[in-house]
Amino acid sequence: MTNETHNxxxxxxDGADNSKYVKKKLLAIEAAAKVFADKGFxxxxxxxxxxxxxxxxxxxxxxxxxxxxxxxxxxxxxxxxYVTRMKKICDKxxxxxxxxxxxxxxxxxxxxxKHSAMKVHNDQRLYLPTERRAKIKKLxxxxxxLLEQVLAEGIEKNVLRANLDTHFIxxxxxxxxxxxxxxxxxxxxxxxxxxxxxCSDLILHGTINTTPKM
Amino acid sequence: MTNETHNxxxxxxDGADNSKYVKKKLLAIEAAAKVFADKGFxxxxxxxxxxxxxxxxxxxxxxxxxxxxxxxxxxxxxxxxYVTRMKKICDKxxxxxxxxxxxxxxxxxxxxxKHSAMKVHNDQRLYLPTERRAKIKKLxxxxxxLLEQVLAEGIEKNVLRANLDTHFIxxxxxxxxxxxxxxxxxxxxxxxxxxxxxCSDLILHGTINTTPKM
Amino acid sequence: MTNETHNxxxxxxDGADNSKYVKKKLLAIEAAAKVFADKGFxxxxxxxxxxxxxxxxxxxxxxxxxxxxxxxxxxxxxxxxYVTRMKKICDKxxxxxxxxxxxxxxxxxxxxxKHSAMKVHNDQRLYLPTERRAKIKKLxxxxxxLLEQVLAEGIEKNVLRANLDTHFIxxxxxxxxxxxxxxxxxxxxxxxxxxxxxCSDLILHGTINTTPKM
Amino acid sequence: MTNETHNxxxxxxDGADNSKYVKKKLLAIEAAAKVFADKGFxxxxxxxxxxxxxxxxxxxxxxxxxxxxxxxxxxxxxxxxYVTRMKKICDKxxxxxxxxxxxxxxxxxxxxxKHSAMKVHNDQRLYLPTERRAKIKKLxxxxxxLLEQVLAEGIEKNVLRANLDTHFIxxxxxxxxxxxxxxxxxxxxxxxxxxxxxCSDLILHGTINTTPKM
DNA sequence: AATGAATGAGCATTCATTCAT
DNA sequence: CATGAATGAATGCTCATTCAT
Numbered sequence: 001m002t003n004e005t006h007n008x009x010x011x012x013x014d015g016a017d018n019s020k021y022v023k024k025k026l027l028a029i030e031a032a033a034k035v036f037a038d039k040g041f042x043x044x045x046x047x048x049x050x051x052x053x054x055x056x057x058x059x060x061x062x063x064x065x066x067x068x069x070x071x072x073x074x075x076x077x078x079x080x081x082y083v084t085r086m087k088k089i090c091d092k093x094x095x096x097x098x099x100x101x102x103x104x105x106x107x108x109x110x111x112x113x114k115h116s117a118m119k120v121h122n123d124q125r126l127y128l129p130t131e132r133r134a135k136i137k138k139l140x141x142x143x144x145x146l147l148e149q150v151l152a153e154g155i156e157k158n159v160l161r162a163n164l165d166t167h168f169i170x171x172x173x174x175x176x177x178x179x180x181x182x183x184x185x186x187x188x189x190x191x192x193x194x195x196x197x198x199c200s201d202l203i204l205h206g207t208i209n210t211t212p213k214m
Numbered sequence: 215m216t217n218e219t220h221n222x223x224x225x226x227x228d229g230a231d232n233s234k235y236v237k238k239k240l241l242a243i244e245a246a247a248k249v250f251a252d253k254g255f256x257x258x259x260x261x262x263x264x265x266x267x268x269x270x271x272x273x274x275x276x277x278x279x280x281x282x283x284x285x286x287x288x289x290x291x292x293x294x295x296y297v298t299r300m301k302k303i304c305d306k307x308x309x310x311x312x313x314x315x316x317x318x319x320x321x322x323x324x325x326x327x328k329h330s331a332m333k334v335h336n337d338q339r340l341y342l343p344t345e346r347r348a349k350i351k352k353l354x355x356x357x358x359x360l361l362e363q364v365l366a367e368g369i370e371k372n373v374l375r376a377n378l379d380t381h382f383i384x385x386x387x388x389x390x391x392x393x394x395x396x397x398x399x400x401x402x403x404x405x406x407x408x409x410x411x412x413c414s415d416l417i418l419h420g421t422i423n424t425t426p427k428m
Numbered sequence: 429m430t431n432e433t434h435n436x437x438x439x440x441x442d443g444a445d446n447s448k449y450v451k452k453k454l455l456a457i458e459a460a461a462k463v464f465a466d467k468g469f470x471x472x473x474x475x476x477x478x479x480x481x482x483x484x485x486x487x488x489x490x491x492x493x494x495x496x497x498x499x500x501x502x503x504x505x506x507x508x509x510y511v512t513r514m515k516k517i518c519d520k521x522x523x524x525x526x527x528x529x530x531x532x533x534x535x536x537x538x539x540x541x542k543h544s545a546m547k548v549h550n551d552q553r554l555y556l557p558t559e560r561r562a563k564i565k566k567l568x569x570x571x572x573x574l575l576e577q578v579l580a581e582g583i584e585k586n587v588l589r590a591n592l593d594t595h596f597i598x599x600x601x602x603x604x605x606x607x608x609x610x611x612x613x614x615x616x617x618x619x620x621x622x623x624x625x626x627c628s629d630l631i632l633h634g635t636i637n638t639t640p641k642m
Numbered sequence: 643m644t645n646e647t648h649n650x651x652x653x654x655x656d657g658a659d660n661s662k663y664v665k666k667k668l669l670a671i672e673a674a675a676k677v678f679a680d681k682g683f684x685x686x687x688x689x690x691x692x693x694x695x696x697x698x699x700x701x702x703x704x705x706x707x708x709x710x711x712x713x714x715x716x717x718x719x720x721x722x723x724y725v726t727r728m729k730k731i732c733d734k735x736x737x738x739x740x741x742x743x744x745x746x747x748x749x750x751x752x753x754x755x756k757h758s759a760m761k762v763h764n765d766q767r768l769y770l771p772t773e774r775r776a777k778i779k780k781l782x783x784x785x786x787x788l789l790e791q792v793l794a795e796g797i798e799k800n801v802l803r804a805n806l807d808t809h810f811i812x813x814x815x816x817x818x819x820x821x822x823x824x825x826x827x828x829x830x831x832x833x834x835x836x837x838x839x840x841c842s843d844l845i846l847h848g849t850i851n852t853t854p855k856m
Numbered sequence: 857a858a859t860g861a862a863t864g865a866g867c868a869t870t871c872a873t874t875c876a877t
Numbered sequence: 878c879a880t881g882a883a884t885g886a887a888t889g890c891t892c893a894t895t896c897a898t
Binding site for chain 2: 867868869870871
């Protein structure tokens with residue numbers, strides 16, 4: 001619990017009807033996310049973020065103690081429900097293919113809804129000092145671990161090839177999904193469900209034609 | 215004799231024995247690449263680059279007219295032999311699998327040799343103003359086009375599944391390779407050839423076990 | 429509410445009680461005028477201007493968007509009430525000699541009150557890019573036109589010699605006045621009214637003795 | 643005689659056949675004059691001057707020890723034959739009107755031939771530190787003194803009005819001439835001899851019509 | 857809850873100057 | 878004579894941050 005200062009920017013859950021603050025804080029995070037996504041952390045100015053919110057530059061400090069904290073919060077926000085959702089998917093008793101589809105869907109859908117924050121998480125989190133990255137890192141490994149478990153299960157059940165390196169495949173899946181996630185953010189015309197389907201298909205079946213040649 | 219401008223930073227191809235300049239200019243590009251890769255374009259300072267080269271900040275402007283131009287040159291440098299190599303691979307008369315392996319090898323090897331410049335190209339080129347990105351963009355599409363051709367060939371020869379969307383697959387391959395490329399840059403212990411093999415395998419065969427269950 | 433830009437330096441006429449800003453902005457213009465007059469536009473630093481105001485260098489940019497804009501505003505300020513006053517003089521129904529005296533008085537008095545700004549207008553306005561000079565140019569021609577009209581009237585009424593080139597004389601009057609204006613700025617001991625009288629006398633009667641020789 | 647250093651830039655009259663150096667040095671002064679006239683002392687760069695001469699920036703230091711020295715030499719060069727010529731005019735036994743015409747002619751002609759240097763002398767000499775201005779100042783007062791003598795003579799001979807303040811008139815004449823000199827530099831279409839005539843006429847006869855009204 | 861005003865450190869860039877070759 | 882290479886100090890400008898109101 002941060003009880004060192006009484007700066008509003010540090011107390012997030014006062015319990016009472018600070019609902020107005022909470023709502024505006026969310027807007028602040030989203031504004032920061034958008035601006036960081038567009039210009040990068042160092043390329044963005046607090047003035048940019050304030051303008052995006054429609055407030056004055058100085059007022060921003062009511063919501064964030066510093067620019068760095070804004071980045072941290074954006075990254076955490078972009079990753080928040082992520083692991084939670086992944087856990088739910090893992091816990092369900094479903095065939096491997098269904099799980100994989102659910103995972104890809106979850107990943108890419110997140111890009112479309114919290115797009116900016118996700119992009120910021122992927123591209124800009126490295127500009128945070130190590131201390132600030134702790135929570136984000138933990139979430140990241142949790143996510144990867146869960147994914148690896150799903151893959152291990154697949155192998156065990158003989159659905160996946162026995163010689164697969166689950167660590168490698170997990171990274172690759174995340175890589176493909178992030179890559180398409182960026183495209184989804186950049187290109188509004190790109191169809192979400194089509195992309196999901198194609199990603200899953202590639203991950204599952206690769207590109208080689210396995211039906212016997214005639 | 216270029217007697218309109220005497221700024222070395224503007225003349226790139228004098229032909230004569232300006233080999234000393236050319237050599238140091240290359241060092242400048244590599245220093246800039248390293249610094250941009252580490253800190254991002256906006257997070258890096260010209261002082262950082264100069265320090266990396268072992269010269270004074272002001273002297274850097276003997277080699278680059280501006281920080282932006284440095285970024286441009288790094289991006290172009292990182293992509294230079296890229297398309298050339300891809301063309302060579304495409305022109306050879308080889309089975310599809312061999313070509314794909316060659317492509318992945320080329321892509322990932324480039325990351326290890328010109329690692330920083332490649333990373334900068336991928337992550338920072340968007341911070342260049344559109345005019346400066348023209349050449350880079352052209353190289354990018356050429357690369358993608360060549361890759362799509364290879365895939366189309368594979369489909370035609372019945373090596374690849376007929377229902378593949380070459381555009382989608384091309385993007386995905388580039389996505390996986392860049393994702394692993396970043397890992398190769400970040401983690402020196404990662405084995406290059408192992409990574410190459412696993413990437414190719416995933417792209418070709420996916421994850422699903424196709425041998426009949428017993 | 430201007431909510432597109434929140435840079436004070438861009439909003440000049442808010443109307444409301446931004447009187448504090450307006451007052452300090454005026455001080456800023458006068459400080460800039462003094463410094464530009466002393467050291468020339470390129471020889472002056474923003475640090476000089478800030479020091480003259482007693483604020484920090486960076487704070488200067490709250491009042492001016494750029495050094496160039498400061499020069500522009502100083503020039504316009506130095507010329508502002510100028511044409512207005514000239515118009516009033518022209519409109520009055522007075523004999524030519526009285527008008528000419530009024531014009532010289534107005535010109536030289538302005539040097540003493542807004543001395544620096546006037547000097548800057550005369551000596552430094554050429555360092556402004558053409559776009560920034562538009563308003564200043566317009567004011568300048570208006571001034572000259574009015575002066576030429578006064579002269580034309582004088583000729584018409586047979587007070588002035590018929591063979592005078594009004595354009596040439598107008599330029600010359602401005603030349604003499606500016607020349608003495610500079611002296612007035614440089615030398616505080618110079619008597620304003622004496623200078624005015626002598627200037628008018630020279631312009632009107634030249635130097636030649638017209639009383640018949642004995 | 644400066645015999646402290648052996649820098650070529652300080653030895654001007656070696657006696658031998660340094661005619662090549664002398665010629666190029668003159669070109670250097672004229673190049674500096676042009677550039678200073680266009681951009682002002684502080685606005686001009688040594689690179690500009692070198693470019694104007696067609697040499698490299700570093701090579702300029704063969705001709706000038708410093709930028710300031712270049713300014714000094716330009717100013718002196720622009721004023722050099724000036725006083726000499728004035729002396730010749732004064733010494734001749736001519737009626738006052740002829741002398742005045744000769745003076746104005748000399749002044750304005752100089753602007754057309756050494757135009758840039760003259761302009762620099764007038765507008766930029768103040769940016770020199772006091773020590774460097776000694777010679778220029780001396781020349782300036784000599785010039786003014788001679789002019790005042792001519793005027794005093796005119797009064798004595800009853801050609802000029804007895805109540806004239808020679809000091810004031812001398813300054814005014816210089817003021818008018820410089821003002822038109824600048825115009826001559828700026829506007830190539832302006833007719834030199836027409837300007838000379840009109841200036842003399844204004845100085846001598848003023849603007850007032852002295853012929854009795856009918 | 858928000859803002860206007862100010863700050864001060866940092867940054868890209870310029871430029872006069874030097875000097876070995 | 879001339880240049881290429883380098884320097885380092887200065888300068889315009891930006892921006893995160895603070896704080897009284």
